[in-house]
Amino acid sequence: MFWADRHAEEIKKRFGKRTSPLIVRDEKTASGRVHIGSMRGVAIHGTMAEVLAADGVLATFLYEINDFDPMDGIPSELDSDVWAEHLGKPLCRVPSPDGKAKNFAEYYADEFKGVIAEAGFKPEYYHSSELYTSGKMNGVIRDALDAADRIRAIYKEVSGSVKKSDWLPISVLCEQCGKIGTTEAHNWDGEKVSYICTKGPGGSVGCQHKGSVAPWDGAAKLPWKVEWPAKWKVVGVDIEGAGKDHSTKGGAREVSDTIAREVFGIESPYDIPYEFFLDRNGKKMSSSAGRGASSREIADNFSPTILRLALIGKEPAVQVSIDPSGELLALLYDWHDRIASAYWDKTDDNEARLFEVLYHGAPPQKIYYPRFSTVTFVAQMQHLNIEEEFKGLKESVLTAEEKKELQERIVYARRWLERYAPDKYRFVLAKDAIPDGVKDFSDTQKKALRSVLTFVEQNKSLIGADFHAKLHEIKEQIGIAPKELFSALYIAFLGRDSGPQAGWFLSTIDRDFLIARLKEVS
Ligand SMILES: [Zn+2]
Structure with missing residues (x-):
């Protein structure tokens, strides 16, 4: 529930x-x-x-x-x-x-x-100053002062905090210097409290004024536990x-x-x-990778809906990460898309309910959500037309809502890449030089890459889905472990052993470069 x-x-x-x-x-x-x-x-x-x-x-x-x-x-x-x-x-x-x-x-x-x-x-x-100046607090102030002994006893019994025997649960606003954090009150006579303006927390210094005031209508405030x-x-x-x-x-x-x-x-x-x-190290959130942790600074990294999901998605008694300096943004988008499916396809009541509350009881109609990690990848490939790529992935034209969602995800993906995205989400096509890892390719890997080359040479236009199917066919034919095949492809083109969905990824690469590189590495 x-x-x-x-x-x-x-x-x-x-x-x-x-x-x-x-x-x-x-x-x-x-x-x-x-x-x-x-x-x-x-x-x-x-x-x-x-x-x-x-x-x-x-x-x-x-x-x-x-x-x-x-x-x-x-x-x-x-x-x-x-x-x-x-x-x-x-x-x-x-x-x-x-x-x-x-x-x-x-x-x-x-x-x-x-x-x-x-x-x-x-x-x-509303403002607490209004509660006081309007006189609404007068009654409780009188109750507290009349019960000062009992309040001192409660502090001691419940929290072990011992107050001086003349301590009163009130902070008077000094009539002379206007400070409220510097006064010590004593002697409540039923009408007025006496006070001295000495010093307060944070190095605040009083004016030494001694006075006596009726603590009503904003002339004094209660200490916070009272x-x-x-x-x-x-x-x-x-x-x-x-x-x-x-x-x-x-x-x-x-x-x-x-x-x-x-x-x-x-x-x-x-x-x-x-x-x-929490931050990404599991500590109470303070500041994040050298940046501040104010609500504004953190919120700037999340779309409003994704921020809302991070805030309401988990049980109150559970510690939740809100640190944008790790993988969180990508995980939250995936979570969002998962609860959307749960709602639309009625697969999980709890997740569906979260989606409903996330959108204030009126969730959107079913649409195609571009996967955030893929958006992040496409946003880094200068040569790609972003909407065209997602049209291809969706296998139909994007609707107005889908385009709007895609554009928003691009904005947050770019911001994330600029500030925080971990290396596993950062991609540069290794165009200028053949990556080092290539020299460790096994004969089986090279054989598989030659099959990929043949497929590319035989097909003028390359579609992600076809490429994907072909890679699985090659894998079966050659008897190569999936990780061996895919890591060879990623190393050849990205200089690293992981990357986005391989068939689609290869389809986004310029065909001449694809052929040239496959020849060089196989
Ligand atoms: Zn003062």
């Missing part, structure tokens, strides 16, 4: 019939270019909302741009001398790096929203998963679940714990 369908069954059991939409929520702190890892949450929550809605269960996917957290570091692309003065301020009060976006958080959120839209997810966005369940209550969240790093025993999710229950009197949302994205 497709993972989202399985969760949908559980969700229906838990919530029963509801007249108001179920709220599915996720969030991201917009403190810099958003890492591709954050797309996993978007994909899981976005897919859940879509699958539930298609199943007749009202569901709204809310995505929070967390812009009220303090700036606790300076993104590497910015000048730290210029930006250091803003450390500790709420992200929505720091200017945009380009001077155009509304503020720092919006600048980075905009780029991320572009990737989210591209992958086909349509959340409704804020998380507080938002569940205020926003009315029903479904919210969490990444593996938060889902461990004693981790943030368990602390938040406990605070939700004991302090805010709510049951925590339906959880879907999910795994990291």
